[in-house]
Structures are given as structure tokens and as C-alpha cells.
Amino acid sequence: MKLIVDMMGSDLGSKITVEAVNAFLKEHPDVTIFAVGRKEELTSLDSRAIVVDARDVIAMDAGPLDVMRAKESSMLKSLNLYLSEEADGMVSAGGTGAYLSAATIKLKLIPGVERAALVSPFPTLKENHYVIILDIGANNENTVSQLVQFAKMGQIYAKSVLKIENPGVFLLSNGSESGKGSPLIIETHRTLKEQNFPNFKGNIEGRDALNGEADVIVADGFTGNVFLKTTEGIAKMIGKLLKDAFTERTSSKVGYLFARKSIRNMKRKLDYKNTGGAMLLGINGVVVKAHGSSDGTAFKNAIEVAYKMARHNVIKEIKEKMDE
Amino acid sequence: MKLIVDMMGSDLGSKITVEAVNAFLKEHPDVTIFAVGRKEELTSLDSRAIVVDARDVIAMDAGPLDVMRAKESSMLKSLNLYLSEEADGMVSAGGTGAYLSAATIKLKLIPGVERAALVSPFPTLKENHYVIILDIGANNENTVSQLVQFAKMGQIYAKSVLKIENPGVFLLSNGSESGKGSPLIIETHRTLKEQNFPNFKGNIEGRDALNGEADVIVADGFTGNVFLKTTEGIAKMIGKLLKDAFTERTSSKVGYLFARKSIRNMKRKLDYKNTGGAMLLGINGVVVKAHGSSDGTAFKNAIEVAYKMARHNVIKEIKEKMDE
Numbered sequence A, B: 001m002k003l004i005v006d007m008m009g010s011d012l013g014s015k016i017t018v019e020a021v022n023a024f025l026k027e028h029p030d031v032t033i034f035a036v037g038r039k040e041e042l043t044s045l046d047s048r049a050i051v052v053d054a055r056d057v058i059a060m061d062a063g064p065l066d067v068m069r070a071k072e073s074s075m076l077k078s079l080n081l082y083l084s085e086e087a088d089g090m091v092s093a094g095g096t097g098a099y100l101s102a103a104t105i106k107l108k109l110i111p112g113v114e115r116a117a118l119v120s121p122f123p124t125l126k127e128n129h130y131v132i133i134l135d136i137g138a139n140n141e142n143t144v145s146q147l148v149q150f151a152k153m154g155q156i157y158a159k160s161v162l163k164i165e166n167p168g169v170f171l172l173s174n175g176s177e178s179g180k181g182s183p184l185i186i187e188t189h190r191t192l193k194e195q196n197f198p199n200f201k202g203n204i205e206g207r208d209a210l211n212g213e214a215d216v217i218v219a220d221g222f223t224g225n226v227f228l229k230t231t232e233g234i235a236k237m238i239g240k241l242l243k244d245a246f247t248e249r250t251s252s253k254v255g256y257l258f259a260r261k262s263i264r265n266m267k268r269k270l271d272y273k274n275t276g277g278a279m280l281l282g283i284n285g286v287v288v289k290a291h292g293s294s295d296g297t298a299f300k301n302a303i304e305v306a307y308k309m310a311r312h313n314v315i316k317e318i319k320e321k322m323d324e
Helices: A014-027 A064-069 A074-084 A096-107 A144-160 A183-194 A221-247 A250-270 A296-311 A314-323 B014-027 B064-069 B074-084 B096-107 B144-160 B183-194 B221-247 B250-270 B296-311 B314-323
Strands: A002-006 A032-037 A050-053 A089-092 A117-123 A130-134 A169-173 A200-205 A216-218 A278-281 A287-289 B002-006 B032-037 B050-053 B089-092 B117-123 B130-134 B169-173 B200-205 B216-218 B278-281 B287-289
Touching: A002 A074, A002 A296, A014 A032, A014 A296, A032 A074, A064 A074, A064 A096, A074 A089, A074 A096, A089 A296, A096 A278, A096 A287, A117 A144, A117 A221, A130 A144, A130 A221, A144 A169, A144 A183, A144 A216, A144 A278, A144 A314, A169 A183, A169 A221, A183 A200, A200 B221, A221 A250, A221 B200, A221 B221, A221 B250, A250 B221, A250 B250, A287 A296, A296 A314, B002 B074, B002 B296, B014 B032, B014 B296, B032 B074, B064 B074, B064 B096, B074 B089, B074 B096, B089 B296, B096 B278, B096 B287, B117 B144, B117 B221, B130 B144, B130 B221, B144 B169, B144 B183, B144 B216, B144 B278, B144 B314, B169 B183, B169 B221, B183 B200, B221 B250, B287 B296, B296 B314
Parallel strands: A002 A032, A002 A089, A032 A050, A089 A287, A130 A216, A169 A200, A169 A216, B002 B032, B002 B089, B032 B050, B089 B287, B130 B216, B169 B200, B169 B216
Antiparallel strands: A117 A130, A117 A278, A278 A287, B117 B130, B117 B278, B278 B287
């Protein structure tokens, strides 16, 4: 198996991507990694990694055209290498917008897929259960038929990668009743019902999205992105208030000393670093986006996701399903 | 001042509404309250409250037509009383959908207002600072001109009730840059810029919505409702995980004993009960929706909100502004 890793573009620099690749290679003797970036920053890489020099780094806020013009950038070089090496997957922590559009231009949509979707697993209240939510931001606007495709792709992902046998699919809406929703959601609901979409379970509200009931939740890209960022915002807000609470007086500081192990466990459960980032579904290739502020563990987990997706032939499954 | 209170429709029964009205009247000798509900349940009300008997209670999931047909319901009787008494405000904890539509039918939209919006203040990371977010669920779909009106109404509310001098207005979007958003948000952004809308500050993401930067955030009703319910969901999830963390081992239980005062303070900051519920803006009257699961304090706060809105002539201000 061949995986391409864009070594630049992480907020924390190439130090953490080097650490991640080395840790990954130690556990996966069967994988070849092409490490693309400034070669002088990659000297401590495991000798099994194949270094490909690239001088430029794409800025976090770069647009699609910027990447396509940046011939010497690690991101574009990685995508070109994906094609020339017929690789099995790619990981980058670079700017989302640029990465998604460049990957779509280079690797192209799977025939029959109208739009790619950005997907991420979210932790839930159920122990060891993640829910797949898509689209969380590849699109600003979607149609009914695009949401139906997202439902299919999400279900394939949940089945092949998360090993959920018969994943239940919901639509994110402003009410759980079938008549509730934006015009787009009401129409998508009707369509999925008419098609007897396998294990379609209706609408779900934001307040229940992470209670563990759903395996896959479908949203248009605008709403999904608002959902994603709102969860981040509230988690950050509560984290800040909790920190204040534990430091505001002596007794609460003492309390923290006693409870800290449990509090840390809780934080770990909520940490995006465990999930390894987001995936772009619907294109001819495994494209994983690591969080910009990933540390070594998070970035390694992103490589693990690409590995799993390639190992379980997710792209092939989507291709076959879209032909049906 | 005359306020109408629907004494039924709360999940916790008329006991808490009686408690709330009594507490409110003690602090406001200048207010007359019409208390509408089953009179045998209202015998311990302060003698200054005027009891109006109503035999029926609207179900939480009732539709608009159900209310209009339920002549003996406390909700419809309250709305009729609002008109006949030329009251200054009304409070109910009954089902949102039914309440909003019946209030709109009975009290009617302010001339020039296209759609009413449901508004709520949200706590932020800034001490004692709330952000007004609208629409959080009166509509399933909105147009550009409706969102522009929401911006105006939200600003009036923040200025008159929250006493924020020059409230900054943002649009909820999937990116803070001006080109980001659904087609609706991009177009609304352009329109507000063109109009030189006072103190319009651009887009804000869900992750920054509650950091204290914004005074007013405008969203279409579908997205706003997803935002509201996602904040509720994440807060509930973290609350649950925190509870688990504090009970999972002896040391963490001891930790809780030491930290509990601070933890409770933190919970209070996040508690919707302090804000008193949501308001319907854009109709000819002060219409406050208390949370269905309000306790006595929360329900009293909802009456306080109606009182403040009436005292500060919010409806008159909206009328004048819409004429401009």
C-alpha cells in the first residue's frame, strides 16, 4: 500500500508530521509512505519513508486557484504524486478549502457523484460509538439528490470503516417529526421514504445528534458546518468555564487535584485528536484532512484513517453503489 | 401595566406558575396580572391576580389550527384577553409551534414586517454579556429581506432591553470571510453592506458565536434552530460526562465535594432559566415563550422579560423603525 503525506501545512510544523509518520511506519511494515515537503526539515524521518522535495507551503486561507498555480507546493505535489504513483490514499493538514477543491480537480469525482462531501466521526454518549456526519463543509448549498448520495456514502463509510452492521441514517433537522425541516430537508425526507432507503430513520435534532442513537447524520454543507463549529464552540466555552471553576478558589483547586484523572479521561473522550480528522467522500481517491492544529498523535490517527479507508476499499464500494 | 399569564402548559404544572406569579407581584406593585387557567388550581394565587377560568390545556405538539379551535384553552383565552384588555404583554410555557402561530394570527404582524422571529439571549464568555440570536425557530425558510428585518429587530431589542448602546450585528455563517455562506447569507451580507446597516460587522462562525464579541446574531429560522438545539445537546452531553467523571471513583467524588460550589456557579451561568425564555418579535404585542420545563424561577424570569419589553416600548420602537 502506498500513502502520500503532505508534511507541511500543519500549524505545529513538520516536527509533528515527522513524528507521526515514524510512529505509523513502525506499526505498519506493509505500507510505503511518500513524504512530501522541504527535504531539509525531513532528515529525521524513518529511512523507509520516501522523501519528495517540495519548497512551498500553501497558506491556510488559500483559494482553489492558488493551489493549482503553486507548482512547487507540497499540497499540489502530493496530489500529482497520488496520480503518478497510483497511490492508495493521502493526508494533509493544509487549508480545507484549497485542499478539497484541488483534490477534486486532480482526482475527479466518482462517475455519478454530483458533489463530494466532507465527513467526520463525532464522539457520542454511547461508549465507543461514533456518529458519521456529512456534509460538514465541502458545500455551501446542496440539492435533494446530493443529500441522497451523501446518505449512501455515509452508510458505506460507517459499514466498512466503523464496522457498524446496518447503519441507521438520519437527516439533521429542526424537529424530529417527518413534516419538519427546511424545504430541502422535507423534500429529501420524502424522497428517502419513497425509495425505501435502507435503515432510514427520519429526522434528528441537534440536541440528540450525539446521544448515540444515530450512526449516520446527513446535512447540507452549510448546516453541517454550522453544527460542527457550534459543537466546537460550546465545548471550548464549557472547557473555559470549567477551568475558571477549578481555579477560582482554594477548595476548587483541591477538588481538581482529587478529580483530575477522571476529568482528563472525560476530555479525552471529547477530543477530536482521537478521530484523526475529516475525509472527503465522493472522489476517486482516499483524501484525509488532518486538523490544522493536530499534534503528533492526531496526525498519526489521520494517517490511520487513510490506511483503513484504503484497506477496506471504501472508494470501490462507493463506485459500485453509485452505479446501482 | 397589564400582563396576561397562561397558567397551564408548563411541564411542571400550575404549581410553578402560581409560585412565579406570586413572586413577581410582590416585586411589582404597579402590574396587574390576568392569570388564565383552571381556577381550582389557582386558589393560592396572590389576591391581586385576576383569575380567568379556562378548562383546556393545549398539547405540546398541537398545531396552529388545534389552538384556534380550542376555544376553552388557556392559550387561546389568554390571547383573546390580550386583545380585549388591550394588555401590554403575555407569557406562556405552552407548545412553541401552536403558541407562535396563534399569537401571530390573533395579534397580527406589525405593518411592514414580513415574518416574525423567535429570539433568545444566550450567555457568553464575557461576564454578564448576552448575545441576542434570531430567528431560532419561528421559520423553516427565510428570504434576504426577512433577514434584514431580523437584524433591525434584534438590534432594537438589544438596545432597549439589554441596554447595549450600539449593538454589533453579525450573520451566522460557515466562515467569517464576507464571501462565505449559503447563497442566502452571501446575498444578505451584500445587502447589509450596501445599506450601510448600522454596526453590521460581517459573518460569525458557530464556534465564535458565544465568545462575547457579538451583540446580535442573525440566522434563518432553520439554521438558528439547529444552532440552538446543538448548543443544548452539547451542554447536556458535557454535563452528563462531567457527572460520570465526578462519580466514577472515590477520589473524583471527594474532588466534587471540594469543587462543588464553583461547579454549581458555572452551571448557573449556562442555565437557560436565567434568561427567562424566548420572545416573538415582529407582531403587535409582547409575546414571551417560557421554556416548557421551566421551574418557578425560570417562569418568573419570563414574566420579567415581558415586563421589561413592555416598559421599554420595544413594540413601538419596532413599528417606528419599520416605517423608515
